[in-house]
Amino acid sequence: MYQQAAWVISVVFILFVIFVFLYVVAHSGQRAEYEPIQKKGYRIRNVWFLVVIAAMGLATFYTLRDLPFERPAHAADPTVVQVEARQFGFVLSRNEFRVGEPIAFQVTSVDVNHGVGIYDENMELLAQTQAMPKYTNTMYYTFEKPGTYQVLCLEYCGIGHHVMTATITVVPSQEGEGK
Amino acid sequence: MEANVRKMTALYMFVSGIAILLMMVLGLLMLLAQGKMIPLGQDTFYEMMTAHGTFMVGAAAFAASAVMWYFLRQYVRLSFPIFVTHFVLFLTGAVMTAISIFVFRFAGAWTFLYPLPAMSAGMWGKTGASLYLIGMLLIGVSFLLLYLDTSRAIIREYGSLGHGLGWPQILGKVKGYGPPPTVVASTMVSIVNLVSLTVGASVLVMSLINLFQPSIEMDPLLAKNLIYAFGHIFANSVIYMGVIVVYEILPKYTNRPWKSYKIFLIAWNMSTLFTIIVYPHHLLMDFVMPKWMLIIGQVFSYLNGLPVLVVTAFGALMIVYRSGIEWDMASSFIFLSMFGWVAGVIPAIADATIVINHVMHNTKWVPGHFHMYMGVGAVSMLFGFMYYFIRGNERKIGYADMVSFWVYTVFFLSLCGTFLLSGKVSAPRRWAVHFPEWVPYDRMGAVFAVVIIAAVTVFLYRFFVSVIIVQAKQNIEVGPRA
Ligand code: HEM
Ligand SMILES: [Cu+2]
Numbered sequence: 315m316y317q318q319a320a321w322v323i324s325v326v327f328i329l330f331v332i333f334v335f336l337y338v339v340a341h342s343g344q345r346a347e348y349e350p351i352q353k354k355g356y357r358i359r360n361v362w363f364l365v366v367i368a369a370m371g372l373a374t375f376y377t378l379r380d381l382p383f384e385r386p387a388h389a390a391d392p393t394v395v396q397v398e399a400r401q402f403g404f405v406l407s408r409n410e411f412r413v414g415e416p417i418a419f420q421v422t423s424v425d426v427n428h429g430v431g432i433y434d435e436n437m438e439l440l441a442q443t444q445a446m447p448k449y450t451n452t453m454y455y456t457f458e459k460p461g462t463y464q465v466l467c468l469e470y471c472g473i474g475h476h477v478m479t480a481t482i483t484v485v486p487s488q489e490g491e492g493k
Numbered sequence: 494m495e496a497n498v499r500k501m502t503a504l505y506m507f508v509s510g511i512a513i514l515l516m517m518v519l520g521l522l523m524l525l526a527q528g529k530m531i532p533l534g535q536d537t538f539y540e541m542m543t544a545h546g547t548f549m550v551g552a553a554a555f556a557a558s559a560v561m562w563y564f565l566r567q568y569v570r571l572s573f574p575i576f577v578t579h580f581v582l583f584l585t586g587a588v589m590t591a592i593s594i595f596v597f598r599f600a601g602a603w604t605f606l607y608p609l610p611a612m613s614a615g616m617w618g619k620t621g622a623s624l625y626l627i628g629m630l631l632i633g634v635s636f637l638l639l640y641l642d643t644s645r646a647i648i649r650e651y652g653s654l655g656h657g658l659g660w661p662q663i664l665g666k667v668k669g670y671g672p673p674p675t676v677v678a679s680t681m682v683s684i685v686n687l688v689s690l691t692v693g694a695s696v697l698v699m700s701l702i703n704l705f706q707p708s709i710e711m712d713p714l715l716a717k718n719l720i721y722a723f724g725h726i727f728a729n730s731v732i733y734m735g736v737i738v739v740y741e742i743l744p745k746y747t748n749r750p751w752k753s754y755k756i757f758l759i760a761w762n763m764s765t766l767f768t769i770i771v772y773p774h775h776l777l778m779d780f781v782m783p784k785w786m787l788i789i790g791q792v793f794s795y796l797n798g799l800p801v802l803v804v805t806a807f808g809a810l811m812i813v814y815r816s817g818i819e820w821d822m823a824s825s826f827i828f829l830s831m832f833g834w835v836a837g838v839i840p841a842i843a844d845a846t847i848v849i850n851h852v853m854h855n856t857k858w859v860p861g862h863f864h865m866y867m868g869v870g871a872v873s874m875l876f877g878f879m880y881y882f883i884r885g886n887e888r889k890i891g892y893a894d895m896v897s898f899w900v901y902t903v904f905f906l907s908l909c910g911t912f913l914l915s916g917k918v919s920a921p922r923r924w925a926v927h928f929p930e931w932v933p934y935d936r937m938g939a940v941f942a943v944v945i946i947a948a949v950t951v952f953l954y955r956f957f958v959s960v961i962i963v964q965a966k967q968n969i970e971v972g973p974r975a
Contacts, residue, residue: 316852320843321917327839335832338810345817348749355811363803370795373846378788382851383780401614426609427713429778429855431921437930439852439919444779447608447713451780468778468855468921470602472609473536473616476924 317438382441382453389416389454397421397465399428399445402474404465409480413460413487419453421445428478429468435461442468457484494573501576502563503960506879508584509556510953512548513872517949519545521942527927528935536616538925539600546603547590550728551632553867555583556875557734558639564741565679568672569646579639586631589624597621602923604724605629607696607716611704622704630697637690644683647676654680658765659758671753674740681765682733685726688769693723714781721775729768732834732866735874739809739827742881746824747816751808760800767797774845778854787847794845798838806835822894823884826877829902833869836906837862840913855923857934858916865909869902876952883959894955897948904941904948911938 385392396407397419411417421430421443428445432455440463443453457463467478519541526533533541562576593599599621601610610622647657651672657680659671671677696719699711744751773790776782809831818824840862844853853859880890911934916922920931927935 316849317917317919320840320846320849320853320858321913324840324843324913328836331832331835331839334810335828338814339820339828341815342813342818342820344815346815348816351811351814355807355814359803359807362807363799366799366802370798374792374795377846377848378791380848381784382848383784383787401612425614426612427606427717431855433919437919437928439856441851442778442854444776446717446779446781449714449779449781451778453780466921470539470604470606470609470923472612472614473539473600474614475539476535476926 383443383451385418385452385454386416386456389418389456392416392418392454394418394420397430397445399423399430399467399471399478401425401472402467402478404430404467404478404480406465406480406482410483410485411457412485413457415487416454416456419443419455420450421453422450423447426471427469428471431466431468432482433464433466434459435463437464444469460484460486498563498566498573498576501573501580502559503882505559505580506556506875506882507953507957507960509552509559509875510879510949510956512552512587513556513875514946514949514953516545516549516552517942517946521939521946524935524939524942526925528932528939529927530936530939533925535925536598536600539602539616539923540594540598542923542925543600543602544591544594547594547629548587549867550603550731551583551587553731553871553875554636554727554734557731557871558636560875560878561643561675561679561682561734561737562639564675564737565643565646568676569643569650571646572642575638575642579635582635582638583632586628586633586635589628589631591628593617593621593624593628597624599625601625604720605697605700606720607700607711607713608703610700611707619704623701626697626701626704630694630701633690633694633697636686637694640683640686640690643679644687647680647683651676654684658684658762659753660762662753663755663758663762671758674751674753674757675737677753677758677761678733678737678740681761681768682730684765685733685768686730689723689726689730692719693727696720696723714779717776717779718772722769722772725772725775726768728863728867732871732874733764733768735830735871735878736805736834738874738878738881739805739831742823742827742877743809743812747812747818749812749816751812757804757808760804763796764800767793767800771797771845774850777845777847777850791845791847795842798842801834801838806831821884822880822890822898823877825895825898826873826880829898830870830873830877833865833871833873837864837866837870837909841866852919853916855921856916857912857920857922857931860922861909861912861914861916864912865906868905868909879952879956883956889959889962890955893951897951900944901948901952904944908938908941908945911935911941 393415395417398405423445430445431442432440434440441455443451461484463482465480467475523541525531526538597620598617651657657676661667662671696716702709740751771793773786774794777787777790843849844858915931915934
């Protein structure tokens with residue numbers, strides 16, 4: 315979902331920028347006095363500045379409310395899973411979960427830096443954190459659909475980086491137990 | 494003297510140009526491998542990836558530093574022997590890293606993230622790793638020397654680095670314009686790179702010690718912070734050096750002034766500060782980092798976009814608008830570079846947003862944005878400079894060049910598009926072998942890369958041939974002294 319948003323926003327803005335640059339090229343031929351252009355330009359720039367600042371402010375306000383490293387409210391008592399990354403594989407203390415079960419992945423590494431990325435069946439990246447030697451990053455995630463998920467290494471760790479995968483199975487939530 | 498300066502500058506541009514071309518070929522090979530069109534061993538892939546990253550950033554920075562030097566010397570007294578030393582030291586370091594990669598199979602990536610150089614899982618040994626780290630150290634020292642000299646010269650001419658950044662004008666103590674834009678930009682780059690290179694050198698030395706004395710360990714999170722601080726600042730400095738071409742050339746082509754008025758100076762001061770402090774946006778997925786640092790990483794990355802979006806790019810648009818500018822290769826590349834910079838900032842800002850980074854960090858989205866920023870932005874500045882450098886020889890520059898320019902523009906943007914699309918569908922970066930879902934984008938990218946390489950060959954051929962002719966004419970221009 316965020317991927318889609320990033321893509322659409324980027325494409326729209328880049329097209330806008332292309333338009334502006336081409337517009338200026340198209341109007342570059344006939345020479346006019348600079349002073350009036352500067353005067354008008356600075357006025358436009360002030361408006362542009364306010365627009366950019368406002369857009370950034372709004373984006374900051376909305377996106378900082380939903381930080382992935384904070385424990386979500388519904389995950390007060392999560393299932394704790396140890397994830398240990400090493401060249402070149404993952405060891406998960408558990409790899410079968412239920413839909414709706416809040417999980418806290420406690421991620422670390424025994425050798426170099428790795429990454430833990432959780433992919434769904436459509437190979438869409440859902441969540442990630444870094445796996446670091448000597449540190450434990452806690453990543454909260456709650457699966458919404460049953461299925462087979464994959465873990466891919468998301469930090470370059472050497473020659474076997476691309477073979478570093480693991481699987482996670484998510485089964486439907488049981489009656490009364492699912493949240 | 495002037496003849497020597499021109500010769501040396503031409504040499505810088507030529508060496509970097511050839512390196513960039515060769516690395517583009519490696520880029521093509523990587524795409525062909527990911528697209529399953531050629532069999533490339535995974536070890537070879539990661540070696541190429543390491544070489545491509547190291548030498549692209551290295552060569553672009555190397556060339557950009559020559560551009561900065563070339564123009565800055567109009568205003569301050571720079572040391573030519575240092576310019577030559579920088580060249581020699583850099584090449585020595587580059588040769589060492591090349592040997593470490595292609596002979597000793599070092600493939601720890603240009604980020605040499607601790608403790609990977611010392612823990613290769615058997616792919617490379619201590620010799621390879623130490624050669625790479627020492628080579629990088631030499632490269633770092635070569636740049637350090639250059640920036641020490643530029644700082645010294647700026648301080649001597651203007652009183653202090655603060656004066657170079659126009660503080661008296663910003664504070665209203667002195668009326669009128671600040672130092673010429675070239676000086677302001679050079680001051681900014683000198684400051685940020687003295688920081689980045691010191692940080693980089695210290696982490697390189699610590700990695701080297703750890704390599705030979707594994708019991709002496711570094712904190713891996715500290716190492717990561719240092720490495721990304723170095724890498725971010727240094728890679729970004731390329732475009733801040735390159736933009737000097739824009740400040741020097743556009744006023745000449747449009748016959749309009751580009752002055753250091755107050756907002757311009759404020760923008761450059763913002764860039765100086767933000768470029769140094771935004772690097773935590775590379776560590777947004779390290780949840781153990783202090784929360785405030787990650788939030789700074791996001792908020793200041795946004796703000797870091799302001800100087801270019803609102804001041805620099807806007808200034809370039811304004812100076813060109815209804816100016817009667819002549820569109821030749823140099824001015825076209827310069828204008829393109831401003832576009833590439835702005836366009837590349839957009840996906841970068843998106844990715845600096847923590848919630849987006851959570852699902853796009855280390856996907857191909859990241860090379861997507863920095864290829865736009867580097868390839869369409871910074872490298873265009875370098876090509877623009879090369880064409881500016883050989884002007885006076887226009888008779889020879891013709892159809893093939895202009896066609897190549899448009900080919901480069903369109904296909905480089907398309908190449909970035911394939912990277913961004915791969916990122917959108919969650920393809921990780923730095924994977925030697927791709928899942929079938931991602932292969933179509935790699936194949937498209939490979940086709941675009943072939944065309945880009947052809948265009949770049951034309952640019953370099955023209956530069957090479959023309960430099961020899963212009964050199965023979967000893968056609969020298971001396972800039973004014975401030
Ligand atoms: C024809 C042009 C180019 C092609 C085909 C190309 C291709 C590639 C490819 C395939 C990768 C690896 C992507 C992955 O992680 O899977 C890459 C990475 C990279 N490229 Fe390029 N590239 C080109 C031009 C450039 C330019 C002009 C620059 C900078 C001046 C550059 C800088 C880099 C850097 C810094 C990396 C990161 C290496 C790493 O992940 O360690 N590239 N490029
Ligand atoms: Cu890994």
